[in-house]
Amino acid sequence: MLGTERKVVVAELLHPSSPTSSVTAAGLVPELLAFIARDDASEADFNDLALRLFAHQFQHNSAFQKFCQQRGRTPRTVKSWRDIPAVPINGFKDLTLSCVPTGQCARVFQTSGTTRGDVKGRHWHPGLAVYDRSMSRNFRTRFMAGRERMPMGILFPDERQMPHSSLAHYLALALHHFGTPDSRYYLDSTGLQIDALCATLEQVQKRGEPFALLGASYSFVHLIDALQARGLGFQLPAGSRLLDTGGFKGQSREMAMDEFYDSLFATFGVPRSACINMYGMTELSTQFYDAGNAVLPAVKSGPHWIRTRVLDPLTGQEVPRGERGILAHTDLGNYNSVTTILTEDVGIAVDGGFLLLGRAQGAQAKGCSIAVDEFLKAVRA
Numbered sequence: 001m002l003g004t005e006r007k008v009v010v011a012e013l014l015h016p017s018s019p020t021s022s023v024t025a026a027g028l029v030p031e032l033l034a035f036i037a038r039d040d041a042s043e044a045d046f047n048d049l050a051l052r053l054f055a056h057q058f059q060h061n062s063a064f065q066k067f068c069q070q071r072g073r074t075p076r077t078v079k080s081w082r083d084i085p086a087v088p089i090n091g092f093k094d095l096t097l098s099c100v101p102t103g104q105c106a107r108v109f110q111t112s113g114t115t116r117g118d119v120k121g122r123h124w125h126p127g128l129a130v131y132d133r134s135m136s137r138n139f140r141t142r143f144m145a146g147r148e149r150m151p152m153g154i155l156f157p158d159e160r161q162m163p164h165s166s167l168a169h170y171l172a173l174a175l176h177h178f179g180t181p182d183s184r185y186y187l188d189s190t191g192l193q194i195d196a197l198c199a200t201l202e203q204v205q206k207r208g209e210p211f212a213l214l215g216a217s218y219s220f221v222h223l224i225d226a227l228q229a230r231g232l233g234f235q236l237p238a239g240s241r242l243l244d245t246g247g248f249k250g251q252s253r254e255m256a257m258d259e260f261y262d263s264l265f266a267t268f269g270v271p272r273s274a275c276i277n278m279y280g281m282t283e284l285s286t287q288f289y290d291a292g293n294a295v296l297p298a299v300k301s302g303p304h305w306i307r308t309r310v311l312d313p314l315t316g317q318e319v320p321r322g323e324r325g326i327l328a329h330t331d332l333g334n335y336n337s338v339t340t341i342l343t344e345d346v347g348i349a350v351d352g353g354f355l356l357l358g359r360a361q362g363a364q365a366k367g368c369s370i371a372v373d374e375f376l377k378a379v380r381a
Contacts, residue, residue, distance in 0.1 A: 028056065028335045032130050032305075035332065036137055041304045049332055050081035053339050060099035063091070064338050081307065086316065086328040086342035092121035092283050097337045100126050105336075109166035111282045123166070123282050126336050131285045134333045135173050138303045142289040143212075143243060143276055144178055150241075151204065152179035153186050153197060155215025155223060161189060166282045167245065171214060179212075187219060194226050201234045201268075210239030213268070217244040217277075221255060224263050235269035242270050245278040261293045279356055283341055285333030288353070301353030305332040310349045313342065321349050324357065 035041060035049055055075040058065050064087065068074060073085050087097070093111070096102060102124050111121035125131060144150070154171050162168040175183050186197040204211040213220075220242075227233065242264055255263070261272045273292035279300050280287035286306045290298035302308065309318050310325035319325035327347040330340045346357045 028053070029127065029129055032332060032335055033133055036130070036133050036303075036305050038304070046304065046307065046332070047081050050084065050330060050339060051075070051078065053332060053335055054078060054081075054084050056335070057099055057338055061097060061338065063095045063097060081330050081340075082309065082318075084330065084340045086311065086340045087338045088342045089121070089281070089283055089344060091341075092123060092337075093119045096122070096124070098124040099336050100124075107169075108164060109169070109282045110164040121282055123337060125285075128169075130333050130335060131169075132173055134286045134303075134305065135170055136177050138287060138289070139174060139178065141303070143174075143241065143278075145239070145241065147178075147210075147239075149178055149180050150183075150210055150212045152183035152212045152214060153200060154184070155187050155192070155213065155219035156185070157187060157189070158185050166280070167216065170280070170287070174214060187215070192219070192223055192226060194223075194230075197223075198227075198230075198232065201236065204236060204240075205234060208237045210237050210241070212241050212243070214243040216246045217260070218246070220244050220264065221260070224267050227267055233267050233269075240268070240270050240274065242268065242275045243278055244275070245280060257293070257296050261296075281343070283334075283337070284329060284331050286331045297355045297357065299350055299353045300356055302329075306330065308347075308349075308354050310347055310354065311342065316342075324348055327354065327356070 031049070035045070038045075058068055058075055067087065068085050071085050073083065078084055091097060098105065102108070104126060105124040106127050107125045109123045109125070152175055154175055156162075156171050157165075157168060159165070159168045159172050175185075186193045186200075201211070244260075244264075261275050264270060264275050265272055271292075271294070273294040275293050277290050277293060277298065277300075278287050279289070284306075286302055288300040288302045288306075288308075290300050292298065307330045309328045309330075310323070311317065311328045312319055313326045324346055325348075327343045327345045328340060329343065332339060334341075344359055346359065347354045348357065
């Protein structure tokens, strides 16, 4: 950055004189909660809030600031949310991406760490009001299908067993806000509680009341195997819904997605159109959903406080519509870390959202690695 421009940027940050640079940490949470609650937010509204979050993160997140400066991106030069530099997702493993000291954060979510040895990505949250509101409003719209509450079963450990799991927290919110009093967990430190779940599903069938079963994709695989071993299957009442997330790569058994959703239908009697997949990650505060998996790949989309682009990982530029690239998400819920992340997931932009095609391989994976190297070199310079 030129010396003159550097002085101007520093002066703006120390003595803000425009709406873009005047955002303060104290005002972020109420404003974000209000934005999430809106039904009429426009593209211009999203852009305005994204730019003010960028100015806040540029000022208070030193690692992010260095990365932006290397790319010539500052609150003075960035005029659109599309121009906010996308931080490679592995940056959450190598650096502390937080605008406040981590000692002031109420919660830290950690990734599984399976792709890089024991190194875990960490996402620091000063509080969970924004995360929780993001989850609950989105979940109500995309999964509950007009119902206020449903009896639910959770196929994942609770937060006591996995206190740093964003998925454990997500499912706890689903149970608390949307489950009936008889909803409960069916997986603990001893494994799947098959007998208890079978008893519940038999009662559900007799009552004819819709039931929701939610959990990690690999939990459903283990459950399907266990029920098949017993020769059991169920026909859950009309209106029942299943939610899986996370896939099962690296688990004891993998399944092709068509086989997986066919098995869900065969085992529980829930049509594939009511089998919802949630696409989320520790490094985000907002989740994406599809509208069922009758046809694969299903279109994923998010709410009005998140946007997705499909990028060339080397240039950072959007690829032409219909071409494969790496997904980059701009999530306004990420007010304390960075709003924009470059994933390692391949996708295609389509009408209504994007198609998720899997993990980066070959040239795209190499491009992601180079992007990570460039990011680390910038912040360690």
